[in-house]
Amino acid sequence: MxxxxxxxxxxxxxxxxxxxxxxxxxxxxxxxxxxxxxxxxxxxxxxxxxxxxxxxxxxxxxxxxxxxxxxxxxxxxxxxxxxxxxxxxxxxxxxxxxxxxxxxxxxxxxxxxxxxxxxxxxxxxxxxxxxxxxxxxxxxxxxxxxxxxxxxxxxxxxxxxxxxxxxxxxxxxxxxxxxxxxxxxxxxxxxxxxxxxxxxxxxxxxxxxxxxxxxxxxxxxxxxAGVSSGLLVDYSLAARRSTITRVRKGLKKGSFYWTYQPIICLRTGKVVGCEALARFEDKYGVLFPDQFIPIIRKANLTWRFTQVMIDKVIKELSTLEVLPSKFKISINIFPCDVETGNVALLKDIPVLTDSRFIICLEITEDEYLDSTVAHAHFKALVEAGFNLSIDDFGTGYSNLKNLQNLSFHQLKIDRTFVQDITTEGLKASMIPNIMELVRKFNYTCVAEGIETNEQEAILKLAGVHYGQGWKYAKPMALYDFKTYLISQKF
Known part of the structure; x- marks a missing residue:
């Protein structure tokens, strides 16, 4: 009691x-x-x-x-x-x-x-x-x-x-x-x-x-008395630790793998790049991103996760001869690694700097980002040839100060704005304002979550440059991605 x-x-x-x-x-x-x-x-x-x-x-x-x-x-x-x-x-x-x-x-x-x-x-x-x-x-x-x-x-x-x-x-x-x-x-x-x-x-x-x-x-x-309670508490703690243990071991044993979702030029309909999306499966089953991403953050494994991702993604995509140079590969970076300065180490990784691809670093919006700390790191990354993108724009901490002070090239409209289009919801009414910012700062713009022709037509009319979503293709494993590219006469 x-x-x-x-x-x-x-x-x-x-x-x-x-x-x-x-x-x-x-x-x-x-x-x-x-x-x-x-x-x-x-x-x-x-x-x-x-x-x-x-x-x-x-x-x-x-x-x-x-x-x-x-x-x-x-x-x-x-x-x-x-x-x-x-x-x-x-x-x-x-x-x-x-x-x-x-x-x-x-x-x-x-x-x-x-x-x-x-x-x-x-x-x-x-x-x-x-x-x-x-x-x-x-x-x-x-x-x-x-x-x-x-x-x-x-x-x-x-x-x-x-x-x-x-x-x-x-x-x-x-x-x-x-x-x-x-x-x-x-x-x-x-x-x-x-x-x-x-x-x-x-x-x-x-x-x-x-x-x-x-x-x-x-x-x-x-x-x-106390014996039974001790066993129950031990069992409860073991259950709580199990997911964290799976994630830690998964980073060492290759339980993480990556799928690739194409990014399409809305004007030409051609594939111009892809986003690498993390997945997890081990002998106990599947963990979804909304399960393992918070654990990676909480356990301070973000930089280790990023290193594993870079090694696997660039190595896999480099084997696809169908991909030309200047093909854009988008990978997600944790804001906490910007704050700690780990992100500055990316320019010293040869597999990235020597790649024939354009590497686009997508900074997620779900953590606060100190623009003063980030400015120097982002400037060095841009000088090293990286592109920078704001991911899921409009759902987190982005503001005009960050857009103005940080060296971004691209802005991604979150899927919730796109899904709001056909219902004429309040978020959809914000898209013209977003495009005004895109033009003001000379960014390119990608819309996520496109599923219908109607959504695509409205976004094209608004001036959005690129699209990503199930209308074009779901995230695919490497072999399926290669087959998709060949079918598109890429």
């Missing part, structure tokens, strides 16, 4: 910390976007204003729409553009003063808001207005499956009032004023944004219902 209590307490602490982190991140994003937009001092919604609003939305994680006001009248939004008829702003739930700009921030909770772009879909949002702009913040960011507490609430409390923002209304008052068993509830407030708090509750009954195995362990501890 002691261990069960500790686990319950840790779970509530994790949930509350997770929610407060989202509160702080959303507040920081709100402050950054509204300060930058208001500093533009626009007094009307014109094409330049809309472009700046959409640029701000493109980088946002929590904000799903931005509006522009004139005299309390909403005149345009990023999703709907300039409105045919203005909309009067509703009064806020509360007003607080921004400590940095000393200007009022109006906040309103809306349990059912219908965006102008999605009039049939009700959304639970928080609306924040400051100056001439307002932001629509989606509360779904808090409703993550990571949260295990059965009830939780995010609130803002002023001197004499409390306002609901997300979660189940009334939870905060219940946790604050009611008596619960030990470890069942928690209240945590943000230190960065005073007034914002979360309350979470996970009853013992529900905890044991969700953790029946833990209840069994508790009964065994009571009846059989």
């Amino acid at each position: 002691y261990f069960a209590a500790q686990k319950l307490g840790r779970q509530l602490a994790r949930d509350s910390n997770y929610i407060v982190q989202h509160i702080d991140a959303a507040a920081a994003e709100r402050r950054q976007i509204l300060m930058r937009l208001n500093n533009l001092k626009s007094n009307q919604c014109n094409s330049n204003t809309l472009i700046e609003m959409r640029r701000a939305l493109f980088d946002a994680q929590y904000v799903i729409d931005i509006g522009f006001f004139t005299d309390d009248q909403l005149v345009c939004t990023t999703g709907a553009g300039k409105l045919a008829r203005t909309i009067t702003d509703n009064p806020p739930d509360y007003i607080r003063t921004d400590t940095q700009t000393n200007t009022p921030v109006r906040v309103r909770y809306e349990p059912q808001l219908y965006l102008l772009l999605f009039t049939s879909r009700a959304m639970e949002v928080i609306i924040v207005r400051q100056g001439n702009y307002n932001l629509i913040i989606d509360t779904r960011a808090f409703n993550d499956k990571v949260i295990e507490s059965t009830q939780w609430q995010v609130i803002y409390k002023s001197t004499d009032k409390m306002f609901h923002l997300a979660g189940k209304n009334g939870t905060y008052e219940q946790v604050k004023n009611s008596a619960f068993l030990p470890y069942e509830s928690i209240i945590k407030c943000s230190t960065n944004n005073p007034g914002y708090c979360t309350a979470a509750k996970l009853p013992w009954s529900q905890f044991f219902a969700d953790n029946q195995f833990l209840l069994i362990i508790s009964l065994i501890l009571i009846s059989l």
Whole structure:
């Protein structure tokens, strides 16, 4: 029961910390976007204003729409553009003063808001207005499956009032004023944004219902004492280590192999390159990339993995006489290896620098990249003849500063943007803005995840240069890739 209590307490602490982190991140994003937009001092919604609003939305994680006001009248939004008829702003739930700009921030909770772009879909949002702009913040960011507490609430409390923002209304008052068993509830407030708090509750009954195995362990501890518990803990730790062990051994014993997906010129329909994609299989079965990639990062095996990949990929593709010189081979590089400086060692690997191919290093977006640290490494790699590409653009940490300061040649549009095209979703509406950046920085552009002729036609019309996806071919083993190239009369 002691261990069960500790686990319950840790779970509530994790949930509350997770929610407060989202509160702080959303507040920081709100402050950054509204300060930058208001500093533009626009007094009307014109094409330049809309472009700046959409640029701000493109980088946002929590904000799903931005509006522009004139005299309390909403005149345009990023999703709907300039409105045919203005909309009067509703009064806020509360007003607080921004400590940095000393200007009022109006906040309103809306349990059912219908965006102008999605009039049939009700959304639970928080609306924040400051100056001439307002932001629509989606509360779904808090409703993550990571949260295990059965009830939780995010609130803002002023001197004499409390306002609901997300979660189940009334939870905060219940946790604050009611008596619960030990470890069942928690209240945590943000230190960065005073007034914002979360309350979470996970009853013992529900905890044991969700953790029946833990209840069994508790009964065994009571009846059989320490021997049985020791065996169970040892078994649990062995199971947890097994995947890590498979990955470590796999790097030594060749369990990793690579498949190749062609990259197509949308204008000519010809194959111009390929991306090398990692796969894993050992005697215990298959591990998928979303299983082994996080382990490679966590176990600090990223550079070892990259070395194995380079050795195998270049050696395999060099045997294909059908491939000409200047054929582009894209390989993925971990941002953490840029931060540590390992990436600088690539220019000293003869198999890369002496290759007849163009080597394109794709920097994944799912880790933060310090542009100051990366600049010198990237410059040296470009001088050594490498191409640099931003992978899965629009889903992670890329921003205008990185695009401007780092020596990239290529930008890859993430498949989620392409899949959004046929439904005319919000992400698809960002593609013209992405292509504007591509032209501004003189990049080439590759779209991932193309599956239909309709998607291809829209991307060609937008000016995208290259495509990759199941419309052309799935990732293939070396022999199948060679057969594919011959069939394409490459």
